[in-house]
Amino acid sequence: MKAAAHLLLLAASAAGAEPVRIQVLGLFRSPLADLQPAGAGPLIVETPRGNVVLEGRATLRLRAANAPAALPPGSRFRLRIPGKIDRDYHGALRVQEDGAALALVVEMEIETAVASVVAAESVPGAPPAALQAQAVVARSFYRALRGRHSRADFCDTTHCQFLRHPPRAGSPARDAALSTRGLTLEYRGRAIEAFFSSRCGGRTRALAEAGWAISAYPYFAVECASCRRDRRPAQGHRVGLCQHGAAAMARGGAGFRQILAHYFPGAEVR
Ligand SMILES: [Zn+2]
Ligand SMILES: [Zn+2]
Incomplete structure (x- = not known):
């Protein structure tokens, strides 16, 4: 017994x-x-x-x-x-x-890694819903792309996902991981290696536009209202989540599910 x-x-x-x-x-x-x-x-x-x-x-x-x-x-x-x-x-x-x-x-633990990525990668001052969206994106990447390196699943640079110290309990990054614990972006039943970049310049890019053929999820070009208003040049590859756009959506009252639905049309949060 x-x-x-x-x-x-x-x-x-x-x-x-x-x-x-x-x-x-x-x-x-x-x-x-x-x-x-x-x-x-x-x-x-x-x-x-x-x-x-x-x-x-x-x-x-x-x-x-x-x-x-x-x-x-x-x-x-x-x-x-x-x-x-x-x-x-x-x-x-x-x-x-x-x-x-x-x-x-x-x-x-994957949740420690997710919180560390959110702490290292998020836009300064981003509201909680934007950090939650970033946490789901980081977790999806880790679940979708295990075994990228010979000695380990991932590295700690932007080749995989950048990570620094694990954030303290009660910090915004840790809370974002905890409140979305286990949630992943999926497409046709499989985790998406959800990409993100800093600033899309007004419109994100589909995978074909970026010239990448590496994913089952096609990604889509979506309008990004706040970047369009900003008129600042794009930073990064513009595929998937736009971090500045996500922060603006969150400041406007959107939840993380709404943010993810906007930047990843056709994908589901599970
Ligand atoms: Zn790597
Ligand atoms: Zn944008």
Whole structure:
């Protein structure tokens, strides 16, 4: 009986989990990185030579030559490439060697990744409905395009989706992810790799206009009233969601479903 209850619990937690693997900080091609705790608890770093426990401000220098190493799921940690960048993460870490460089792959919950993308990519001052639309778009991209890289599903640059620190609980980006949890844009029963760009210039583009032949969803050229009024030049590829147009729709009282229906005609939010 006890064993059965335990199995049930395991099944329930597995059903809720939807990890995505993201290779981070790969642009730097760095042979080393410093690893530190970024949460209350210690970090337990698994290495072939045994576990290393990091507490407080303790730092472990990771080197390509000393890979592999790993952190278990649920770890809160900071990675620093000295003199270049430091970022916090929440998830599991796998450290491998890639030639002379480190390959750092973070496996995180899809909702953590979605909130991180919303925080990194949204237009400053965008209202909640625009952030919610961005969250559904980011989640759809992750669900539709798994396995884009050899070591991970995605990278952390604009090649896939840009992401920085996971936002704090109660922040607008985290709330946008939470309030749309699990929702995806679908077309004919499959998640769309929903594209977005900053400013469409008054009209978005269909896939054929962009010269892309990469999606089952054709995308459509739709009018974007606020960009038309703005008369500012387009920024980005103009396919899919227009971020400035979405922010204007949200300021005008539109909900995220209305925004998505406008920029993705024929698609459904599920
Ligand atoms: Zn990528
Ligand atoms: Zn626009």
